[in-house]
Amino acid sequence: MEKKDKVSMAAIRRLPKYYRYLKDLIDRDVEKISSKELGDIMGFTASQIRQDLNNFGGFGQQGYGYNVKELYGEVGKILGLDKSYEVVIIGAGNLGQALSNYTNFEKTGFNCKAMFDVNPRLVGMTIRDIKVYDFDDIEGYLETHDVDIAFVCTNKESAQDVASRISNTCKISAIWNFAPTDIVTPEGIVVENVHLIDSLLTVAYRIKD
Amino acid sequence: MEKKDKVSMAAIRRLPKYYRYLKDLIDRDVEKISSKELGDIMGFTASQIRQDLNNFGGFGQQGYGYNVKELYGEVGKILGLDKSYEVVIIGAGNLGQALSNYTNFEKTGFNCKAMFDVNPRLVGMTIRDIKVYDFDDIEGYLETHDVDIAFVCTNKESAQDVASRISNTCKISAIWNFAPTDIVTPEGIVVENVHLIDSLLTVAYRIKD
Known part of the structure; x- marks a missing residue:
């Protein structure tokens, strides 16, 4: 989050889409996902996914991918959804x-x-x-x-x-x-x-x- | 309009905004406007305005600016609003x-x-x-x-x-x-x-x- 100042509005406007897709994955009991798989369902390239999420700190682990629930929580926090x-x-x-x-x-x-x-x-x-x-x-x-x-x-x-x-x-x-x-x-x-x-x-x- | 294939989706997504602002200008009886003036009210630079409209054929005249009603009609046509x-x-x-x-x-x-x-x-x-x-x-x-x-x-x-x-x-x-x-x-x-x-x-x- 300390990198936020440098993040483009275009990247920020993609975050809610991540949030929606990650929620769908949670609802379907998916626990982890690679940047390639996430890109495929969202219509982004794997490299776009990695670049976007790196903007905000990078939550993936090489060879494992992303923990869906964790990433969902982090994206929510970035969006300010840890408050009402x-x-x-x-x-x-x-x-x-x-x-x-x-x-x-x-x-x-x-x-x-x-x-x-x-x-x-x-x-x-x-x-x-x-x-x-x-x-x-x-x-x-x-x-x-x-x-x-x-x-x-x-x-x-x-x-x-x-x-x-x-x-x-x-x-x-x-x-x-x-x-x-x-x-x-x-x-x-x-x-x-x-x-x-x-x-x-x-x-x-x-x-x- | 023959240039349309090369026009980016970002430029296309700006067109409805032109259409809205030009309609407001018509309602306020403004007959002509420079790219600078149009840019000021729309929050774009004059050069952005000229570049956007050049994409679609360029309707302005050097030293005169744009005829508001004409430009409104042309933008409407480009958007496909000459039909219902x-x-x-x-x-x-x-x-x-x-x-x-x-x-x-x-x-x-x-x-x-x-x-x-x-x-x-x-x-x-x-x-x-x-x-x-x-x-x-x-x-x-x-x-x-x-x-x-x-x-x-x-x-x-x-x-x-x-x-x-x-x-x-x-x-x-x-x-x-x-x-x-x-x-x-x-x-x-x-x-x-x-x-x-x-x-x-x-x-x-x-x-x-």
Whole structure:
């Protein structure tokens, strides 16, 4: 982990894929795996696997390969999954509700504590034990609760305003943004955009080929 | 466009971002823009902008910059948005419903015609004018309707079976997969995975820094 500063974002973005595949291997009771075998199932070369994992300290043993459970634990630690994260969802429409329903997130340590919306028909509802609050109360909520990440599931027009208001409280560490626009936050608040339309447009391009 | 074969996937994946920003510029009545100005708002260097757009034929004029509307049209054509696409959604849970509700997709030319599910409580429902059919009828539906893309919004366990069944009909061109697993399709059927959990794990990593 001491080498982390030198690791490229591209390598970091591959780590969650390792984490997913290693979990599948554990579920299938695989105890050890070579870089060649891991590469084959992940679609990487063995040398890419070794290079990626060397970035983070190198966990393999020559002639043995990787201990799957150990590597899974180490990759989890590198990703920061040895702790859990408190989450709020801004925008309680279909997408916000879909994200609140992902048990996979909770299992991985992301616990959704509250949802917020401006729509009076949604405010006050309870969706899968998660209460929907009025977005006007967001500052008060963030002052009195520990929240690490806000999932922003609003429309494009509201997303920046929402991001600015929650950033101003200095109470969150990151925004996971689903609105189809690139939002800006003060330094120190991580923004990760999920632009679904970009992915769909790539599908169209690839069909056309 | 004749240069397309040489264009890297990384450059292609940047195109939807151009498309989004150019649309915003049109909405703000901006008629022309230099590569420097476009780079500033998109977070790219001017030289990156010129290089990307040169890949696809180069639309700028020295000393003038780019005609925004023209460039938007050209990028749209390169992406394959001069035609529309018929879509079905497999899995009519919250996420499937959220995607069916994205008017942005429809505006861009992706028309959702039907949803499919195995849950008898959902089959027969109509969600925003879109009927939910029994997934057991998928083959018959694909035989009798033109469908370009299937959005797969099932759980991890069902995703590969679903993908195999719809691929076997040879009636679709692409699968846009939201299930948290990498699905495999026969050659000729494009798969684009949206692994939300991978993006969320990247957030955790970046917070930790």
